[in-house]
Each structure stands twice: as C-alpha cells, then as structure tokens.
Amino acid sequence: MLFNSYLFIFVFLPVTLALIVAGRYLYGARGGLACIVSGSLVFYGYWNPIFLVLLLGSILVNHQIGLRIMKTPGKHPKTWLLVGIFLNMGVLGYFKYWNFFLVSLAQVLPFDPNIHPLVLPLGISFYTFQQIAFLVDVYHKKIKRSSFLEYMAFVSFFPQLIAGPIIRYNTVHGQFISPEWLRWNNESFATGLSLFSLGLFKKTVLADQLAVFVGPVFDAGARGDVVSAMAAWTATLAYTFQLYFDFSGYADMALGLGAMMGIRLPDNFNSPYRAHNFINFWQRWHISLSHFFRDYLYIPLGGSRCSFPRHLNNLMITMLLCGLWHGAGWQFVFWGGMHGLFLMLDHLRESRFPKLRLPRPLGVLVTFLVIALLWTAFRAVNMGTALYLYKTMFCLSEFLKSVQLSFPTFDIANFITAGSGSAPYWLILSALIVWGLPNTAAWCRLYTENKGAFPVVQGRTKAIVAGMLFFVSLKVLAGTGSSEFLYFNF
Template sequence: MLFSTQGFLLLFLPVVLSLYYLCAPSRPARQWLVITASLVFYGLWDWRFVPFLVGMTVLNWVLACLWGWTRRRAWPIAGIVLNLGVLVFFKDANWIASVLAALRGQMHQPWDIVLPLGLSFFVFQKISYLVDLLRGQAPVYGLVDFLEFVTFFPQLIAGPIVRHNEIVPQFASSPRNDAMWENLSRGAILLLVGLAKKAGLADTLGSMCDPVFALGAQGHLPPTGQAWLAAVAYTLQIYFDFSGYSDMAIGMALMFGLRLPFNFDASYRAVSIRDFWRRWHMTLSRFLRDYIYIPLGGNRCGAARQATNVVATMLLAGAWHGAGWTYLAWGGAHGVALAMAHAWRRRQRAMPALAGWVLTLSFVMLSWVIFRAADMPTAGRMFMALAGLGGHEPVAAGHHGMVLLIAVAVALAGPSSQRAILRDMPPEPWVAAGAGIAFVLLVLLIGGRIPDPFIYFQF
C-alpha cells in the first residue's frame, strides 16, 4: 500500500488515527495498535516478510538485553555483524557473485533473492542503536518500545532514519494534549504537501525521463535534447519523490503526536557540495558522519587521511543505495567532490555564492545521471548524448512542459516545506480551506491512474 493511494488516504490512515486517539489514554493500547497497524501496512506489500521483520527486530532486542545483563561487548557486536550480513546478502549477493564469475570468465545465474521492502532503513536504525549501546549512549528498551521504534509505519519503508533517542522517549506521552489540534493540522498539511510533490510533480517528471534512460539501456544513443531533458527531469523527480515521501512520513508521525527529524532543506539551493549534503537526506548524512566518517578519523587527521575517509564514507553510501558499479561510481564521485571541497576550504579561498551554486547543481545533476542509469554503459551513452553526440532533434515536452517549469521554480525558489509547515505556517482558516480543496483535487488525480512506487522503496 502506497501513501499516495486512495485506499491509504481515505481508509487505512483515518481508521488507524481514529483508533489511536480513542485508546490514547492507555500507553500499552496505543503502542500495540501502532505496532499492529504497522505490520498490517508492511504485510500488504508482502506478508512473507512480516515474520522476517519481526524476527530481526526481536533478535536485535534480545542481543541488547544480553548486553544489558552481561555488559559483554560481544553481544551488540554480533548484532551489528548480523545486520550487515543480512544487508549484504539481500542487496549484494547476486552482484558480488556476478563480479566474481566475470573475473573467471563465467556467467552467473542470478539467485532468486527478493529484497525485503525498506531493509536498508530499518537495518541502519538497528545498527545505530547497537553502536550507541557500545558507546554507553543508549538504554536497553522494553520489547514494546523497541518494536514500535523499528516498525512505526510512516518511516518504516524509506525513512527518515530515526535514532532511538529521538522517538522512543515520546512514546510515554499521550497525543491527547494541548498541542493535539496543532499537531493534527500541521501534520495533515505537510502530508498534503508531500502528496502534491509525489502525485503532482514526481510521477509526471518520471514519465519524461524514463523513456530516455530506457533508450540508453537498450544500447541506443538518445538525442542530445532529450538527454538533457531527461537529466533535468530526473534531478527534479528524485528530489520531489523522496522529499515528498519524507514530508508525508514526518507529517503523519506528527498526526500521531510524534516528531521525526527533518530530512530535506531546499537541497538544490546549496552553494557547495558540503552544503548539499547538509540539506539532502539529512538523516543519512548524519548517520554516515557519526557512524562511519568520524570513527574512521574524520577531519582529526592530515589532509590525505581526511580525503581517504570521506571518499571511503561516500563509497559506502553508494553501496548502501544498491548493488552495482553505478552506485559505487555515484558515491565515489561525491566522495571526491567532498574531498576537493575540504581541500578548498583549508586554503581559505572564498567562492562567490552564485558560482558555487551553479557548480554544485551541475555536478549533482550529472551525478544523478550515473545514479539513474541501469549500468555503466548506459551512463556512458547518456553522457555522450549530453556532450552533443546524440544528434539534434526538437524536444517536445508537450503538456509536461508546464509541470517541468513549476518543478524548477519550486525546487529553486520555494521554501523548505518541512520548516515552512512545521515552524512558519500561520494558523489561519484560509490555510485549512485551501488545504481541503487541494486534498480533494489530489485524491481525484491519483484515483485515475496506477501510482508509481516511491524511488527509495528499492533501497
């Protein structure tokens, strides 16, 4: 079940919210309701993985309890190794086997491994918790708290990557408090904004870029104009698709009286690559910083070592996104760019903001081409087309052209939706009236077509 479907918006969410507020005075009742609803939500994708999700969660909790009883570091370390092993098996086993087979001059027959939905996100949550246990920065939670922390359905599939200390303490507070109506209203409007990003912009932008990348994957060189249109469209699509999901997740959580961390902050207005990673998928950026980059030595070492640390961190970020040379190349490119940015900063040279913005956005857009391509040969053909080798044909954006212009304007000039709605939106009746009308129109829009899954569901 997708957030952007009529069944979810008109049935699942209202029913779960109503029951949640009815049993709000009882902490056990509302927690078990959320856990049950989350497992139902996950099971509507594929019931085969519900036992896997529950089993992995309970196993991690047992390992945490064993650490609490014995204080032996072996228990959380075993959990970290287990989680990483599961992640590598499901995401990388076929790719690693194919690479090894190619080195031997053989072909690998892919194994029938189905990736559990949201695996990367809930595995990272467990790893961060176990690492914090080792650092003495986390308590051993009760089973119910831990189950709700991992399975909470708004953020279960694609984040934000929420840390235990950001949400578990909130479980103790009843949502029926003085802030209830404000939480419901601001959360609902942020949910609506995310829905508009997904259904109104991202899905249309995807229909503009998908055929061009498919042409490249089939071995053809796309026309240059179409290649540039596809590069721009995908740059906007992935932003509105993922930030839209984050808006919906954070908004829904607030409707349950729970605050999740911000995940996007007008990313395409960044004036440097470092600034970009402070604004894009912010919860992943801080995970990489706190659990990989800093333990490797961070910037507490010489220039060469720092460059190595940042490149290694971003290579792992690429591998986290998926198995394949394209993801490693994307992560490596960002690692090199960040290392160069650190070197530039050490020289204490200033770059004009406009020049920094143009350079950053250009690099990010070209790196998205690698990220989106089915494989490296496809990426090579797309770059050849972007360089003008694909021939010149008139580009007909058709009725999609207006959507593209709106997307550009919103991405470059619009406010950060999470900050604007949760911090700055005035409590005025006209806001509620406009939101209601927009919701009806969007529900009618999504009712007439098969919704596209969110891009980050595959990770």
C-alpha cells in the same frame, strides 16, 4: 500499501488513527503503542506477508542483543555489538548484494554464477541501519532501557518504515512515554494534515508527471537505441526534479503522519538544490542518512580529527559505501565515488584556499548541474547506460542538431497530462517551486523556539491551500493511479 493510494488515505489511515486514539484513552501509553505496532505490522504485511517474518525476526534478535549489551559486564558488550552488526549486515548483504557479488566475481574468475533472483524486502536498508544505530548507542550508554513494545514501535513505525527518515531510538522513546502523547492535539493534527497534503501533491502532481519524460529515454539508452542530446538532457533534468519531489514528498508525508499521531519525526530535507557546494548539499539532502554515515562510519574512521590526507580518505570511503548502500551496481559506486571526490575538492579548497569561492548564485547553479549529471548514473540500470547517455549529452554536434530554439506551443490539456511537448514547462514549474517557494519546514513553521512542540499551521490561507493541494492530488490520483516511491528500490 502506498501512502498515495485511496486504500491508505480513506481506509487504513482513519481506522489506524481511531484505534490509536482509543488505545491511548482506554489503556494509556502502552495501549497506544500496541495499536501503532499492530497497524504497522498490517501495513508492512500487506506488501508481502513472508517479509513480515523477516522483520519480526530482526526486531526480536536485535532487541535481545541490545539487552545483552546493556546487562553484560566487562569487555563482552563489544562482542555482542559485533555479533549484532555482523548479523544485520549479513542479512542485508545477502538480499541486496549477493547476486551483485557473484556477477562481479564471474567477470574475473571463470565460473557460472548460477544467479537466482532475490526479491529485496521493502525497507530492509532503512530498518537495518536504524537497528545498527540502536545497538551502537546502547553500547555507548546512550540508551539504558528499552521495553520490547517500545522497541517494536520504534522499528516498525509505519510512517518511516519503508523509506525513512532513519530515526534514533532516543528521538521517539521520550515521546512514546510523555504525558503529552496521551492527549489529542488539534495543532499537531492540523500540522500533520497539511504536511501530508504537501507531500501528496509533490508525489502525484509533480514527481509522477515528471516521470513521463524520464523512463522512455533511460530505457532507450539501456537498449542502445538512438537518443538525442536534447532528450538526454531533458530526461536528466526531469529525473533530478522527479527524485527530489518523490523522496521529499515521502518525507513530508511521513512527518505528517507522525504529527497526526502526536509523534515528531526529524526532518529529512532542507532545500538541497539551493546548496552552493557539495558539503552544503549533504547537509541538506537525506539528512538522516548523512547523519548516520557521519556518526557511525566517518567519525569512527577518524573524521576530520586526523591528518588532512587521512581526512580526505575518510570522506571517500564514506561516500563509496553511501553509494553502495543505495544499490548493488557499479553505477552506484561511481555515483558515491564522484560525490566523495567533489566533497574532497570542497574541503581542500576550504582548507587551502578559503577565499577562493564562486559567488553564491553561481555556486548554486554549478552545484545543481553537477548533481544533476551524477543523478544520470544513479538512475541508469548499469554503468554502460550511464556512459552512453553521458556521451550523447556532451556530443556538441548532436546537441546542436537536436536543440529547439523555441518552446512548443503551450497546450493546457497536454501540460496537465504531461505530454511530450510540455517538458520545458514542467521543468520551469519545478525550478520555480524548488528555488522560488518556501520549503516545507518554512511553510509549516516546523522549527520554533519552543522545540518539541507542534506549531499551528497558521492562517486560513495555508489551510485553504493545503486543502486545495489535497483535492488536486486526489483528482490526479484518480486519473493516473498510485505509483511506488523511488526510494522503495533502495
């Protein structure tokens, strides 16, 4: 079931919200949690019921291991922690990396890998990391109690189950048991509805329309067909904006759904394409994943509290594993390694040459272009396709042949349907939105001095704009149909 589908918007969501409100009213916090869990299991089981068994088994096993860590004295809690991490990574590794491992091994050793296609369970990368974080936090005494119902709600909470954000247990535990959660809050619902509308607009009107310029070029590159330099650059920039609007749109919708139910989830984006270097980019992009790798890998490796060469080594290891987390392929290893390299260069410059820096606007432009080029490898089906497109993009003679010195004639009908001639206008529109408009947090004023409270989406103007975006999104959705979010693949 997709957030951007009529079934979800007009059937599942209103029914689930009504049940949660009724459950809280009749049976208190536990009634509301039971309805959240029930709705979340229906939501996840709709995709493929067999994977619901895997999710429930993972929840049961991890909760029991967490209880063993809490209750076991002496050095044995560390044993349980290692068992939990091994089991979680074992399941994730089997579904996500087993075939990749066999194929890579077969390229070195002479044997038939005998590959059997494995279907990747939706959200397994996210709920696996979320539960590993839970076990580590229990081990470090940051979590001292957890009922099974609260834990089920924490892991299976449907707004963030499939593609994040990766939340910490203590982030929602206090909200699940707070008196405020038992009361209906008009302000949080209004904020949630506005967030959901903004996210739906990003997905249906922006990301899905940009996808028209991406798929054909990357598919042609995978087949080895001739691709012009202009087409390769257009597809790269279109994908750069598509991925941003697709993933940030999902994050906005997740935040909005949580707010409708009175649960505040952490923000996952802070205008990452406005970053002036790679350090700044990873402080803004996929914030919950960055925090996970920082807290549970980078810092345990030594972080920056060690010799400078080791600090750089820790950065590279972290980013290589971050790349591999996104997908089983050498193109993801390359993507993570290049991000690691540019992070190392930024830290080296800040440490050794602190006054050597680009003017901020130029830094934003250079960072964006490098990130866009790295997204090419991220989108490619394999490293060979990525190299082919890079070769095409940087062949000056081919670029001069394919470049068009004037924009095509603007056709509103062609623009609305994302026709091939409208690519420049969609890229310009995307750029204006990314760099010219306030981001979601600023628009809805999510961050206030009164932390934890839901601010009102103030003003009739914002309410009217959100309603218009929602209406436009539904109209586009009616004509194009719903499509999966890109991060469902990871």
